[in-house]
Amino acid sequence: MTNSGRHFLQIPGPSNVPDSVLHAISMPTIDHRGPDFKELFSHVLTGMADIFGTANQVVIYPATGTGAWEAALVNTLNSGDEILCCETGHFSSLWKAMAEKWGLKPTMITGDWRTGADPEKIREALEADSDHRFKAICVVHNETSTGVTSRIPEIRKAIDETGHPALLLVDTISSLGSVDYRHDEWGVDVTVSGSQKGLMLPPGLSFNAISDKALAAHQQSTLPKSVWNWTEMLESGKNGMTPYTPSTNILYGLKESLRILNEEGLDNVFARHIRFGKATRAAVEAWGLEVLCTNENEHSPVLTAVVMPEGHDADELRAIILEKFNMSLGAGLSKLKGRVFRIGHLGDLSDLTLAGTLAGVQMGLQLSGVKVDPGGLDAALDILKHK
Missing domain, CATH: 3.90.1150.10 (Aspartate Aminotransferase, domain 1)
Structure with a gap:
């Protein structure tokens, strides 16, 4: 029936994708090396920096959030680096598994899948790491598999109080644009996100917001990277361009979704x-x-x-x-x-x-x-x- x-x-x-966003996506495809694209891309780069709450340039990939996960790792870390992960559900486990595939050595703070990343357990792990073996801490802000939102400001406070230099990498794939989030203010080093949740778009765009500290780590990172390379993405982005073919029509949709969010x-x-x-x-x-x-x-x-x-x-x-x-x-x-x-x-x-x-x-x-x-x-x- x-x-x-x-x-x-x-x-x-x-x-769900709003009708006006669908209409925007249906615009005729344009030359991604022409002035119209430059205007479009510059607009959405600025708009996304506002959504993340960062003064730095954001990177936009033609990929799903999984790609942005990988970009956060390969742009900041080296083979064999130890990282600290927090088990909050299915997606935190997948991010850990990805790190292992890249030759990283994750230690998982186990969880019950009913609570968020525990700031005190993170504090304890970092205090025990007197040699600063952990180079990064990976946290999922909003765990889509469980309906649990971790307390990122409290986690940042716990890290700062230990004086540990590890980078803080945060996944906001299911929270950005729906839940209060402040990349700069909360001291996050790399924020990962995607287009298909709070941004009200189809899958196909993903994002990295990047701190100055993460950019410095990027200069020392030796993990292989080509598509995900921040240097090339940021250099092109300064001129309103991309180093390879972008998801042009979804970017039209992003411009409209940003308008909707800012209007509300x-x-x-x-x-x-x-x-x-x-x-x-x-x-x-x-x-x-x-x-x-x-x-x-x-x-x-x-x-x-x-x-x-x-x-x-x-x-x-x-x-x-x-x-x-x-x-x-x-x-x-x-x-x-x-x-x-x-x-x-x-x-x-x-x-x-x-x-x-x-x-x-x-x-x-x-x-x-x-x-x-x-x-x-x-x-x-x-x-x-x-x-």
Whole structure:
């Protein structure tokens, strides 16, 4: 049976793309060595520096966030370097695995996938590293697999108090443009991000924001790099150009998404996402279910991971909701497979869209035989109707 109405894409990214962004992407392709492109690229470079909160030039790659992960590593480190990683979920584990492929030696601070990177454990690891073997610390700001947001300012404070010189590398792939983030103010050395979440674009662009300290490390880095080389990207970017073919049409979309974010105002964007997170958690708790994140100070504003009761499979629930209500929810990843489902509430999202999403989840839970309090939706609406 064909469902009427639009599909509800409520995964935690790729997120919904606004119509005006889609229209911008459909502009005729231009000469990426001509003056129109120079104007476009210079505009989005400036706009992205504002989004990151940095005075330095940002690098924009025609790649997904995985490429920007790799760029952060190969531009700052050397083969055999030891790094400190923080296990907060599926994606922090993947970043560690990538580092191993590059001949780096990561030490993982283990976690329970229900809390963020622990500033005190990072402090302890650095205090024990009197020889300064760790050259970098890798942290995922918003762990998309768990709905947990790590406290980057507290982590920076812990690093500073130890006097350790390690670089701080932070993944904001699912938080940038939706959650308050300040690259310069928080003392981050490399921030990694991608286009398909809070920036409301299709996958295809990724970013590095770079501190002066990271640039100095880049000058000493001997890991192989060609596509990801900051030197070539930054030199070209100064002139509004790229060293190789860019994702021209998605850059048109980026210009429009930056306009949308700035028109709403970033503070308003962040507040809206916080409110959506509160409304979603209110529904989950009223249903009598459990939010995966257990730390009140680390709940993600962009997604909520929900633990299924014993005897129920999250993927079966997702299949029912897709079939009956034409809505996609995020799956549990790796060791959370079948145990959680994830509700995305980020990007181009309104109060009514979220209300419809939660109504679909509530109906799906009831159809799948999960006993829930039907007052869950009302609990969310009580928050949504008071802006």
